[in-house]
Amino acid sequence: MAKKVYSFDEICRDIVAKKFLPVYVLMGEEPFFMDQITDLLIDNVLDESEKDFNQIIMYGADTDATSIINAARRFPMMSNYQLIVVREAQLVRDIELLSNYVKKPLSSTVLVINYKYKNLDRRKALAAAADTSGVLFESKKIPDYKMPAFIVSLMQQRSISIDMKASQMLSDFLGNDLSRLNKELDKLIILMPEKGLKRITPEMIEENIGISKEYNNFELIKALATKDILKANRIIQYFEKNSKNNPIQITLSVLFNYFSNLLICYYTKDRSETGLMTALGLRGTFQVKDYILGLKSYSAMKVFNLINEIRITDAKSKGVESNSISDADLLKELLYKILH
The missing domain is CATH 1.20.272.10 (Zinc Finger, Delta Prime; domain 3)
Structure with missing residues (x-):
């Protein structure tokens, strides 16, 4: 299978369209994008009625490569897929052994590996296998100077407009802490209908976040x-x-x-x-x-x-x-x- 570099937007579009790949290795310094992709897979791979038997959440500190492989090789029950999410996968000490499965994954399993705050060595077997059989996504920090444009784009995805000055104010105040930014934006979005607003403005940010306009x-x-x-x-x-x-x-x-x-x-x-x-x-x-x-x-x-x-x-x-x-x-x- 030819290697392809997947962007965050492409991955999200395919998931929403129910086009799943058998392996998602998500790594890098920025946890926000990894969490977004993982949550999207949890929401879309299985119906609520299928999750009891076909969704497994594992944590790196409490598991090992053999346990993950054994779970991934099972077949789903009364469902087309089973979903396995490995959170904090950077704590799996023998993680490279997962390459034995990732080289030939089951098409009925969607395996999600969250390797946070660092990158896998691309020269080693696991990264190379994921790059061939599924998605190897590096989640990078957004430079501060690109944050205003990113905030505008993020709000456009939610069909909400934001004043450019308001975007710059949020960027200056929060830096590139995307998790905190997302929480503040969620708060503003909830307040918008209460205030009869259709656009996030500097005045709204000043009133609700405490940044002077x-x-x-x-x-x-x-x-x-x-x-x-x-x-x-x-x-x-x-x-x-x-x-x-x-x-x-x-x-x-x-x-x-x-x-x-x-x-x-x-x-x-x-x-x-x-x-x-x-x-x-x-x-x-x-x-x-x-x-x-x-x-x-x-x-x-x-x-x-x-x-x-x-x-x-x-x-x-x-x-x-x-x-x-x-x-x-x-x-x-x-x-x-x-x-x-």
Whole structure:
């Protein structure tokens, strides 16, 4: 069987269409996508009436390869399939022995192996066998700068629209913690009909999640892009008064991503809106405008130096040669260097 690289969307579409493969090896640093695929298989492979006899959930710390293989080689009872889910499979010490089954799996068994927070060695037998007989899916962390577009896409899958600024606010506040993001989005979705809303807005996020629509990292970048000193300082002062919801590490990450991307813009031949969007992998025109403005406000050498200053501030915020300087003072010092 020819190998195929399956995307998350392709896997989900096939599962919903009842096109099941005998083996799903799900691995990688991001548990969110693995959990989504596993839950989708649990919802679609078997009817509720078939699950008592044909669905087995196993845990890596409590099982071994031989037990998993023996379960997988059974035939379903009064059903076309049996579903076996191995959670926390990275704790199965002899997991490579599963390759003996995965090389020739039963078509009536759907075996799901959740190998979280790390990857199987692709050079070894299990990964190679899964890549041939089923799905070998690597669940990767989404880079912070791609999170706003991902949030929009995630909501589109649920047939719900979200304001681009609202998407950026969530991204800045939650980073790329997808499990936490999903919980916050579920909360907002439940509230939408109660408030008579058809779109998730910045006001809704401010009211229900506690992120200010005026004083946040998204607005800080806009202020820095135009060197709006007054607005930038007001935002930093707000962060100081509301430090719990505005930790310095998130702000530094946002600043690092912005100025790193701005440096890329200087090495991009096509500096048109479309050219910069392509170079930076952006999907929304609202994002690229801050880079176009930044190119006018900062020289390439200034940007290069600022990236180093952000790294130094990050180290100081973690206690490296900081002399007990507060996070607020570190941020004020960095802001001065950026704007002057």
